[in-house]
Amino acid sequence: MVVRVSGERNSWWPSPFGSDDQLGMLNHVTDATRAAALRLVRSGRMYDLGRVLDADVPAFSGRYFRQTLVTTAHHANGGGLGANRVNWITEQIAGTQQIGTHLDALSHLQIGDRGYNGWTVAELAGTTGVTRLGVEAVPQIVTRGWLVDVAPLGAGELIGIPNIDPAPGDAVLFHTGWGAHWDDAETYLAGEPGPGRDLARWLAGRGVALTGCDTWSYGPVPAEDPDRPFEVPQLLNAHHGVFIVENLDTSELARDGVREFALIVTHPKLRGATGAWTSPIALV
Numbered sequence: 001m002v003v004r005v006s007g008e009r010n011s012w013w014p015s016p017f018g019s020d021d022q023l024g025m026l027n028h029v030t031d032a033t034r035a036a037a038l039r040l041v042r043s044g045r046m047y048d049l050g051r052v053l054d055a056d057v058p059a060f061s062g063r064y065f066r067q068t069l070v071t072t073a074h075h076a077n078g079g080g081l082g083a084n085r086v087n088w089i090t091e092q093i094a095g096t097q098q099i100g101t102h103l104d105a106l107s108h109l110q111i112g113d114r115g116y117n118g119w120t121v122a123e124l125a126g127t128t129g130v131t132r133l134g135v136e137a138v139p140q141i142v143t144r145g146w147l148v149d150v151a152p153l154g155a156g157e158l159i160g161i162p163n164i165d166p167a168p169g170d171a172v173l174f175h176t177g178w179g180a181h182w183d184d185a186e187t188y189l190a191g192e193p194g195p196g197r198d199l200a201r202w203l204a205g206r207g208v209a210l211t212g213c214d215t216w217s218y219g220p221v222p223a224e225d226p227d228r229p230f231e232v233p234q235l236l237n238a239h240h241g242v243f244i245v246e247n248l249d250t251s252e253l254a255r256d257g258v259r260e261f262a263l264i265v266t267h268p269k270l271r272g273a274t275g276a277w278t279s280p281i282a283l284v
Contacts, residue, residue, distance in 0.1 A: 011118070012118070012238065012239040012240075013114070013116075013117050013118030014117060014118060015116070015117045015241060017241070019117065019118075020117075021117055021241070022106065022116075022117075022132060022133050022137045023137070023138070023139070023241070024106055024116060024209070024240065024241015024242060024243065025168070025169070025204075025207055025208060025209040025210075025240065025241050025242050025243070026138070026139065026141070026169070026209045026210075026241075026243065028168035028169030028207050028209055029139075029141065029142075029143050029169040029209055030169070033143060033144070033167075033169045034142040034143065036144065037142055037143050037144040037145075037262045037263070038142070038262050038283075040144065040260060040261060040262050040283075040284070041261075041262050041283045041284060042284065043284060044283065045283070045284050046281050046282070046283055047252050047253050047256075047258070047261075047281060047282040047283075047284070048249070048279060048281055049101070049173075049248045049249055049250060049253070049279070049280040049281065049282060050100075050101040050248075050249065050278060050279025050280060051100055051101045051182065051247055051248075051249050053065060053099070053100035053101070053277060054067070055067065056185075057099065057100050057182075057185075057247075058182065058185040058188045058189050058216055058247075059099050059185075059189075060098070060099075060189070060216060060217070063095070063096045063098055063099045064094075064095050064096065064099070065093070065094075065095035065096075065099055065100070066093070066094045066095055067091050067092070067093050068091065068092050069089060069090070069091050069092075070090045070091060070092050096275075097135070097270065097273050097274065097275040097276050097277055098274065098275050099247075099277075100247055100277055101245065101246070101247045101248060101249070101277065101278055101279060101280070102245070102246060102247065102275045102276060102277050102278060103135065103138065103243060103244075103245050103265060103267050103275055103276050103278045104233070104237065104243065104244045104245075104246070104274070104275045105130075105133055105134055105135040105137070105138055105243075105273065105274050105275055105276070106133040106237055106238075106241055106243070107119075107124055107130040107132065107133035107134060107274045108237060108274040108275055109230070109233060109234045109237040109238055110124075110234075110238055111234060111238050111239075114238070115133065115237075115238050116133060116237065116238050116239075116241050117133075117241075119132055119133065126272060128272055129270075129271060129272015129273055129274075130272050130273075130274060131272070134270070134271055134272045134273055134274070135267060135268075135269065135270055135273045135274065135275055135276040136269040136270060136271045136272070136273070138243070138267065138276075140264075140265070140266045140267070141171075141209075141210060141243075141263070141264070141265040141266075142262065142263070142264050143169055143170055143171050143209060143210065143262075143263055144166075144167070144169075144170045144171070144260065144261075144262065144263065145170070145171040145172075145173060145260070145261045145262065145263030145282055146162075146164050146166055146170060146171065146172045146173065146259065146260055147173050147174075147175055147250060147253050147254065147258055147259050147260075147261070147282075148162040148164065148172060148173070148174050148175065149175045149254045149259075150174060150175065150176055150177075150193075151175050151176055151177030151254065152176070152177035152180075153176045153177060153178065153193035154191075154193060155178075155190060155191025155192055155193065155220075155221060155222070156191055156192075156193065156220045156221065156222045156223075157176075157193040157220065158193070158194070158195070158196040158199075158220055158224070159174055159176070159193065159194060159195045159196070159199055160199065161198065161199055161202050162199075164259075166203075166206050166207075166208050167206075167207070168206065168207025168208075168209070169207065169208075169209045170206075170207075170208055170209065170210075171208065171209060171210035171211065171212075171263045171265075172203060172208050172210075172211050173211065173212050173213070173245075173248060173250055173253075173263075174194070174195065174211075174212070174213045174214070174250075175213075175214055175250040175251070175253065175254040176192070176193045176194065176213055176214055176215060177214070178192050178193055178213070178214055178215045179214030179215070179247075179248070179249055179250065179251060180251070182247075182249075188216060189216060191220075191221045191222060192213075192215040192216060192217060192220065192221045193215070193220055194213055194215055194217070194218055194219040194220045194221070194232065195211070195213075195218070195219055195220075195232055196219065196220060196224050196232065197224060197231065197232060197235070199232075200219070200232045200235055200236050201235075203236070203242060204235075204236065204239070204240035204242055208242060209242065209243060210242070210243045210244070210245065210263075210265065211236070211242060211243075211244055211245075212244055212245030212246060212248050213246070213248060213250075214247075214248050214249065214250045214251070215246065215247070216246060216247055217230060217233060217246060218232060218233040218236070218244045218246060219231065219232030219233055220232075245265065245278065245280060248280070253282055258282065258284055261282040261283060261284045262282070262283040262284075263280060263281075263282055263283075264280065264281050264282075264283065265278055265280040266278065
């Protein structure tokens with residue numbers, strides 16, 4: 001194991017969880033905290049926080065989703081294979097995981113050429129994906145979730161410190177109302193409200209493992225400082241190892257006044273990917 005110690009001012013590595021750590025604040029999630037989160041479930045009601053993914057969803061510049069059907073054996077076999085005429089349909093998908101409802105891995109954002117735990121872009125980037133901090137290193141997540149309802153907010157508006165008491169390893173999600181623009185991609189992508197730098201520091205200071213919004217990124221757009229775009233997710237990702245989920249659908253949770261719940265976030269374990277599509281669920 002190579003121990004990396006920074007000589008830079010205002011450095012953030014090595015991580016307090018160890019110089020080779022890839023889990024960040026998810027280190028706070030344990031068997032005990034998972035069991036405690038599941039004890040919050042009383043009625044068994046489930047809320048699906050994920051959005052339907054297709055080629056028309058709002059997408060940041062350069063990102064896309066394409067799906068086509070694959071020509072299969074039945075086309076050449078007269079409508080079926082064998083005496084039982086078995087038929088099947090399959091699809092082929094091309095696109096980026098950084099679209100739709102998705103979980104960012106800690107390899108997604110850097111400050112200059114340094115990411116979480118001080119890994120450089122040269123150390124992270126391989127030919128077919130990242131060699132460290134890929135989404136395959138992220139465990140499936142079961143933890144206590146909090147919903148902070150601050151809707152409605154407009155583009156660039158900041159979320160203040162919420163009146164909640166999260167424990168290390170918890171998830172804090174924000175309902176801004178911006179998700180109501182989901183079907184209007186031009187408006188949805190034109191900006192967004194979100195947590196500012198003070199709230200990001202508060203979340204990290206409380207040991208929050210996961211956070212997310214009903215927005216396409218995380219943090220206000222336009223940014224607090226126009227010369228420092230996307231600084232909030234950058235600091236959470238690279239400095240503190242806090243994971244972020246984007247494009248959540250929190251509307252039903254907010255409508256029903258749910259504020260505390262068991263959150264389950266599962267994702268495909270794609271080696272070397274900087275994120276993964278997910279459909280988180282909240283159980284109450």
